[in-house]
Amino acid sequence: MSSITELIKELREKTGAGFLDCKKSLEDNNNDIEKSIEALRKKGLAKASKKSSREANEGAIGVYSNENMIAIIKINTETDFAAKSETFLNFLDSLGQFILDNNDLNLSKDKFFTLELNNITVADQFNSMIAKIGENLVLNELIIFDKQKSKYSYYIHNSYKKNIGKILSIISFNTNNEDENVKNFSKNLCMHIAAMKPESMDVDDLDPATKDNEAKIQKELILSSGKPSNIADKILEGKMKKYYSEVTLLNQNYILDQDKTVKDVVEEYNKTHSFELLSFDFITL
Numbered sequence: 001m002s003s004i005t006e007l008i009k010e011l012r013e014k015t016g017a018g019f020l021d022c023k024k025s026l027e028d029n030n031n032d033i034e035k036s037i038e039a040l041r042k043k044g045l046a047k048a049s050k051k052s053s054r055e056a057n058e059g060a061i062g063v064y065s066n067e068n069m070i071a072i073i074k075i076n077t078e079t080d081f082a083a084k085s086e087t088f089l090n091f092l093d094s095l096g097q098f099i100l101d102n103n104d105l106n107l108s109k110d111k112f113f114t115l116e117l118n119n120i121t122v123a124d125q126f127n128s129m130i131a132k133i134g135e136n137l138v139l140n141e142l143i144i145f146d147k148q149k150s151k152y153s154y155y156i157h158n159s160y161k162k163n164i165g166k167i168l169s170i171i172s173f174n175t176n177n178e179d180e181n182v183k184n185f186s187k188n189l190c191m192h193i194a195a196m197k198p199e200s201m202d203v204d205d206l207d208p209a210t211k212d213n214e215a216k217i218q219k220e221l222i223l224s225s226g227k228p229s230n231i232a233d234k235i236l237e238g239k240m241k242k243y244y245s246e247v248t249l250l251n252q253n254y255i256l257d258q259d260k261t262v263k264d265v266v267e268e269y270n271k272t273h274s275f276e277l278l279s280f281d282f283i284t285l
Helices: 004-015 019-028 033-043 080-084 086-102 109-114 122-133 180-196 208-224 229-247 262-273
Strands: 058-065 069-077 138-146 151-161 164-175 257-261 275-284
Touching: 004 019, 004 033, 019 033, 019 122, 058 080, 058 086, 058 138, 058 151, 069 080, 069 086, 069 164, 069 275, 080 086, 086 122, 086 164, 109 122, 109 138, 138 275, 151 180, 164 180, 180 262, 180 275, 208 229, 257 262, 262 275
Parallel strands: none
Antiparallel strands: 058 069, 058 164, 069 138, 151 164, 164 275
């Protein structure tokens, strides 16, 4: 006779249901696998494995912070309706708080799924939630920042609640000040990033292949417009400058002062408030 552990494993493989759901179903059905499967199906708990193959393009991004770290979690759902539900938002918050309590700055997605939350692995927590809300869930991003290395500021756009939304921008910076002025300035930079969606910090940070491809496209457009080849390179220089001003953060026009670039604004601010912009991340669904 199979051990209860083996039966639970078999039932989970056949249904995709969580550990505790499988254990209870077996107990209720005298360890009969087929009856347990039927019981789980009647409760809607055996559909999780099938739902896990469905596309999830909606969802939410949560940000969680303590004195040591900032954790960002992006979970995709199938519908916006599910992403806005209190059940899902509470689930996201529970995972975020769990990451902070775990306090592992090197936590990966794979390791995260093996950890136990309330005596159940995170992987099983996902399976149970999939069955509960009736939609596929995908942990798309798990990013952790070490607050001992630099300062951080973030902004959430299209928010469902204070720390959860559909767009998140975050910057890291160095400063000797932590007053409201610096907080407001760093927050404004994050708002700019959310609005303008830069691809890199500066021109040198762009993928060379991306730059080469853009230059090739622009040159073909110039030549096809009838411009002579001897002035094509000069026109291309201007076209690429405009392109860089659109996709690189430091070369974009600052949304709160269109006459200045972000680089201009940061350099001016640094003269009076000690501010060095180090990096940024832009996360969206």
